[in-house]
Amino acid sequence: MLAKRSLIMLSRQQQQRLPEVLDVMSPGPGLLDEKMLLLVLRAANWNPFLLCTSAQVCKRWADIMKRVVWKEFCLSRAPKMVGHLLSGGRDGTIPGGWEPLGKLMFYCSGCHASTHFISKTIPGHFVWKTRFSKTSGKWFLIPQCQADILYISKICEHLDNGDDDDLVLYRGIFSSFGTSRTRRVLMERGAKLEEDELCPFCRDKVWSMTNAKLVPASAVKRLVAYEDNVEYFVCVNGHLHGMASRISPSDSELSADE
Numbered sequence: 001m002l003a004k005r006s007l008i009m010l011s012r013q014q015q016q017r018l019p020e021v022l023d024v025m026s027p028g029p030g031l032l033d034e035k036m037l038l039l040v041l042r043a044a045n046w047n048p049f050l051l052c053t054s055a056q057v058c059k060r061w062a063d064i065m066k067r068v069v070w071k072e073f074c075l076s077r078a079p080k081m082v083g084h085l086l087s088g089g090r091d092g093t094i095p096g097g098w099e100p101l102g103k104l105m106f107y108c109s110g111c112h113a114s115t116h117f118i119s120k121t122i123p124g125h126f127v128w129k130t131r132f133s134k135t136s137g138k139w140f141l142i143p144q145c146q147a148d149i150l151y152i153s154k155i156c157e158h159l160d161n162g163d164d165d166d167l168v169l170y171r172g173i174f175s176s177f178g179t180s181r182t183r184r185v186l187m188e189r190g191a192k193l194e195e196d197e198l199c200p201f202c203r204d205k206v207w208s209m210t211n212a213k214l215v216p217a218s219a220v221k222r223l224v225a226y227e228d229n230v231e232y233f234v235c236v237n238g239h240l241h242g243m244a245s246r247i248s249p250s251d252s253e254l255s256a257d258e
């Protein structure tokens with residue numbers, strides 16, 4: 001917080017010069033020492049606001065964030081899931097990197113109108129706490145891909161007080177996506193990477209699961225959504241982000257008796 005407050009007090013010109021100043025001063029003692037920075041961030045329990053602010057201070061701090069801090073953040077927030085992702089990865093690495101995984105944990109990416117899913121735009125927002133479940137992930141896999149491990153977040157509800165549909169957003173990550181059955185089926189079906197959509201977490205290319213006809217009925221049911229209004233994307237690193245129009249309460253009361 002101190003670093004952020006100090007930055008606010010500086011003029012724009014001074015802020016632009018700050019990285020140069022810090023580079024001249026390094027290597028040095030105090031806060032510029034990597035271990036000291038890590039101790040401060042650990043004491044703040046890897047607060048994601050502080051992490052994002054610190055990453056903007058200078059290139060050196062941004063490098064430390066990428067190399068060490070985001071990994072610590074991920075391990076502190078979801079040790080079980082990260083352990084599983086690591087066991088399926090190569091040489092202790094996470095496909096796409098630690099920073100996108102960290103972002104996945106605290107950021108609902110919002111949505112915008114897409115080719116397959118007409119919707120209003122919802123900006124992304126911070127989520128203080130989210131639970132990821134691989135049991136929930138099974139609902140989003142077609143029968144022949146049930147052996148894959150997919151973690152899905154708790155659904156983020158965006159309710160509309162007007163005439164528009166209520167939207168639900170969700171995100172997730174595959175373990176060992178490179179060798180998953182889902183990826184193999186995408187290849188077998190000749191699925192093409194989307195032209196106008198990128199992964200909000202790693203900014204890499206994505207496939208539309210709707211376009212590839214890989215959205216199972218169980219996902220529609222799980223989301224309590226209209227059948228033609230479920231869309232999710234999976235990027236080349238295995239991150240998933242999706243949206244759906246939720247069935248209005250009057251309709252869902254009818255389906256609840258089934």
Ligand SMILES: [Zn+2]
Nearest residue numbers: 108110156169
């Ligand atoms: Zn949300």
Ligand SMILES: [Zn+2]
Nearest residue numbers: 199202235239
């Ligand atoms: Zn991604």
